[in-house]
Every structure is written in C-alpha cells, then in structure tokens.
C-alpha cells in the first residue's frame with residue numbers, strides 16, 4: 506500500500522481545510538490535504554460575513570479572493586411584509602471590515618484550494634478518508650480510498666478534520682451529538698432574472714420572513730455572475746403545506762410571499778431544486794490526542810445569519826495555530842485556547858438564532874424605538890465579530906438580546 510508521511514493531515518479542502526493548511530505550511534510544517542471530491546463542486550453556504558476578510562487575509566488568501574470580482578456584500582436586509590430593517594456593515598460597533606462577498610462556493614472553494622496548492626501544499630483529490638487509527642502518542646495512520654478503489658495510507662503527527670458535512674472524525678470516533686435546535690429543512694436553487702435593487706443595495710443579502718408562527722424564512726443572495734441563490738428554511742410542517750415536488754414547492758413558497766414574489770416573479774431556476782435537512786448537529790468534544798475538529802465537522806447551528814464559513818475559518822485559524830504550538834513541543838491548553846474561544850462565538854450566534862425563531866430578534870429589528878447604538882452592536886454580530894468582548898451584544902449576548910427585545914416590545918425609551 507502506498508504510504509504518505511506528513512506532520513499534519515488535513516481532511517477536506519473546503520474553507521476550513523484550505524485555510525488551516527495554509528497556516529500550517531507557513532509555519533514550516535509539512536501538510537497534506539485529502540479531499541473526497543474533485544473541485545469545482547457545489548456546496549451550499551454562499552454569503553460570507555465581514556469577519557471572513559480578516560481570516561482570509563491571515564491565511565494569505567484574501568488577494569486571490571479579491572481578484573475574483575465576487576459580488577460585494579455591504580450589508581443585510583431583513584423583510585417582513587411591508588417592514589424592512591437594513592444593517593450596513595459600515596455602521597457597526599466593532600472596527601471591522603465594512604464589506605465582504607457573496608460567493609458561488611464552487612468558485613470560492615476552488616480559489617482557496619488553488620491558492621494553498623500554489624504555496625506547495627499537496628492535495629490528494631478524490632481520496633476519501635475511511636479509517637483512522639491513533640497511536641498512544643497521538644500520531645495516526647489513516648486509510649484512504651483512491652479513485653481507482655485502491656487503498657492508500659497517511660501517517661501523520663496530527664489531524665485537522667475539516668470534512669464538513671462528511672464529519673469524518675465525529676463519525677469514526679462516535680463524537681456526534683444531537684443538536685438542541687429543532688429539525689429544520691432547506692430547499693434551494695440558483696436563478697436568473699432576479700429583479701435586484703440598484704447601486705450598493707444590489708449585493709446585500711435579503712432575509713425574508715414568511716407567513717409562519719415559527720419564523721420560516723427565505724434567503725436571496727445575488728452573485729456577480731448574474732445568478733442569484735434562493736432558498737427556504739422551515740420546519741417540516743410548514744414545508745408540507747406546499748406541493749411535494751421540490752421545484753413546485755419552492756416556486757409556490759416564493760409566490761406566497763409579497764417580497765420574494767415581487768423580486769423573483771420572472772426568475773428561472775438554473776438547476777432542479779435541492780434539499781437538505783437535519784443539518785443542525787452538535788459534537789461531544791472538539792479535540793483529542795492527535796486531532797482537532799474544525800468548521801462544519803464541529804457544531805452546525807442554522808444558516809439564518811450566514812455564520813457557517815466564518816466559524817469554519819475562525820476554527821481553522823485557532824486549531825491550526827494551536828496544533829503548530831503542540832508540534833513545536835509546547836503544551837497548549839486546547840480547552841482554553843481553542844474550545845473556549847470558539848464557543849464564545851458559537852454561543853453568541855446560538856443566542857441570536859434562538860432569538861430569531863422565538864421572535865425576539867424580529868421584534869427588535871422592526872421596532873421603531875431601537876437606538877442607533879443597539880443597531881450598531883447587533884450589526885457587528887451579524888458581521889461575524891462575535892469575539893469582540895467590548896460589544897455588549899457579545900459579552901452578555903443573552904441578557905442584551907432579552908433586554909433590548911423586552912424594551913422594544915413595550916415601546917420603552919431605550920438608552921444605548
């Protein structure tokens with residue numbers, strides 16, 4: 506059996522895997538990426554948050570991303586019937602990036618993979634990690650299936666698992682845990698013929714609330730290639746009210762809502778509607794001797810605030826840096842340096858996701874009495890700056906959201 510030897514085996518060439526590999530390589534360690542598919546490949550998750558720009562920059566990938574002329578996203582627009590709430594990333598609490606991009610993931614992920622490959626990191630395409638055996642010292646031997654069906658092995662000092670929805674190590678080490686969030690599903694496609702707003706507003710994501718007590722919603726994400734990504738996220742009982750055929754279902758949901766109908770009435774679907782369900786998942790632990798999980802192989806919450814790629818890049822950044830220290834003979838505190846840091850951001854988003862579905866956030870968003878200071882603090886969370894402890898909506902996320910929602914619902918005069 507052919508054997509590769511490396512310091513760090515990175516599983517998956519998505520945003521988590523590619524950015525982690527870049528940092529490992531820059532630190533002078535050997536790194537090998539193993540990717541099950543060939544790129545370009547479709548994956549959902551197309552709206553970035555401004556925090557991604559810092560992380561792409563640190564991974565040495567921002568210039569390559571900028572050269573792609575992706576659609577500039579300078580904010581997010583929430584719509585409920587005739588009400589609109591716009592967040593502009595130039596008006597936020599944290600001193601962060603005022604914009605980011607809307608990215609067709611087949612193109613974005615390919616650029617990241619090409620960038621890390623150009624640095625000299627080898628990528629084994631169409632090789633799937635099927636088995637991993639750890640020795641007591643944390644070193645490992647992984648068995649991969651090559652495209653011709655043969656087996657290949659990789660000996661590594663450390664594994665960073667960025668296998669996303671493949672969840673390689675959580676599956677093999679029995680680390681999966683049920684999410685506390687209820688089951689939701691998504692139907693989505695790309696369209697042409699979307700009637701976009703003019704000027705800077707063209708690139709903003711739209712999150713449209715649907716007529717549903719559980720706050721089902723639709724996204725509209727415009728790309729610079731003329732296509733627009735659209736999708737619905739809802740509980741199964743809401744979706745069951747519409748035709749069974751996925752294309753007919755999404756078309757009927759679009760037509761049932763005034764905001765999506767108006768914008769998408771002449772839109773044509775570019776490919777048959779796809780479906781994904783049960784994507785919210787948690788995990789028992791994020792690291793162990795000789796490995797750490799990153800990105801979607803950790804915990805995935807919900808797509809409503811487009812936090813997935815941001816959390817993938819942040820976790821990759823932290824996991825790679827902590828692994829670099831460990832491989833240099835230091836004894837990093839993985840719980841504190843990796844898990845506690847990552848969960849600070851995840852928990853802030855968790856509060857916001859819960860507050861979206863239990864109506865506290867829509868109450869805040871559409872309140873006429875919300876002061877600008879709260880708008881800016883919330884905007885920084887929506888921009889992905891969920892590690893800025895100066896921001897009260899991060900530092901005390903649960904209390905802050907509760908207090909602002911209560912005051913908004915009572916129409917009290919809030920002070921920033």
Ligand SMILES: Cc1cc2nc3c(=O)[nH]c(=O)nc-3n(C[C@H](O)[C@H](O)[C@H](O)COP(=O)(O)OP(=O)(O)OC[C@H]3O[C@@H](n4cnc5c(N)ncnc54)[C@H](O)[C@@H]3O)c2cc1C
Pocket residue numbers: 516517518519520521522539540541542548549550551552553554632633634635667668669670671672673691736781784799800801802808811812813814815817
């Ligand atoms: C409906 C929906 C909408 C979303 N919208 C957004 C959004 O607007 N913005 C956003 O930021 N996020 C969004 N997300 C989340 C986003 O999809 C993920 O968070 C993001 O893709 C995670 O990146 P990753 O690098 O961890 O994994 P991925 O991008 O999934 O990459 C993992 C890679 O690992 C490879 N792999 C899998 N198994 C193996 C194996 N056995 N061996 C080798 N390689 C393997 C896969 O082929 C894949 O290329 C959305 C999610 C859903 C469900």
